[in-house]
Amino acid sequence: MCLAYPIKVVEVNKDEAIVDYGGEFRKVMALDNVSPGDFVLVQNGIIIEVVNKEAKEFLKEHGC
Amino acid sequence: MGEIDESTFEKLRDCAVNLKPISREELEKIFHRAFEKIKKYYDDPWKIEIISDYFKNKHNGEIDRGEGYYHDAPIMIRKLSKVHKARILDKKLNTFLVEYPEGNRRVFNDFVPEAKIGDHVFIHFGYAVEMASEK
Incomplete structure (x- = not known):
């Protein structure tokens, strides 16, 4: 099972990114290529996955 | 955030990484889908060799067949879940x-x-x- 919810990348600066946790902005590590507007799964302050639109919609609807 | 909140996730992670005890009831509740599936194949889900066998030999098949939660799951979710x-x-x-x-x-x-x-x-x-x- 997964334990993460797709959240939006707002800003990227080298290996750090700002993500939007529903209005609360947090700084996380971006160890792979991400772009503002991407939806990502974050755990322990690290972006672990970039999810495509299909996956994002599914996770938002069904949880995980 | 999905089915469990952040504090539950942190507690779970802490237990897993730092080998702290957590009750079977709590684990069965959090991982209810996995336990439902394991119980389909085995009588007693609480043996490590059974859990290991399920995940290494049965789990991907469940996903490929689109069972339960995976019925409408897009490819990316199936890939991540396997x-x-x-x-x-x-x-x-x-x-x-x-x-x-x-x-x-x-x-x-x-x-x-x-x-x-x-x-x-x-x-x-x-x-x-x-x-x-x-x-």
Whole structure:
């Protein structure tokens, strides 16, 4: 099972990114290529996955 | 956030990584889908060899057949949900970049901190779960 919810990348600066946790902005590590507007799964302050639109919609609807 | 809140997730992670006890009731509640599936195949889900056998030999088939939760799941979700054998390409912080037949992925190495570049591990969602043999 997964334990993460797709959240939006707002800003990227080298290996750090700002993500939007529903209005609360947090700084996380971006160890792979991400772009503002991407939806990502974050755990322990690290972006672990970039999810495509299909996956994002599914996770938002069904949880995980 | 999905089915469990952040504090429950943190507690779960802390128990897993730091080997702290957590009740079977709580685990069955959090991982209810996994336990439903394991109980389909085995009488007693609380044996490590049974859990291991389910995840290594049955779980991917459940996903491929689109059982339950996976019925409408897009390809990416199915890919993330499966258990794969992967080879470690790189290490950064407490993560590995791994390669497996369906591509490359980043996973946390908390459960196999001793693994090195070139080693093989089983991966599931964002985690390297266990060491794997090469073949």
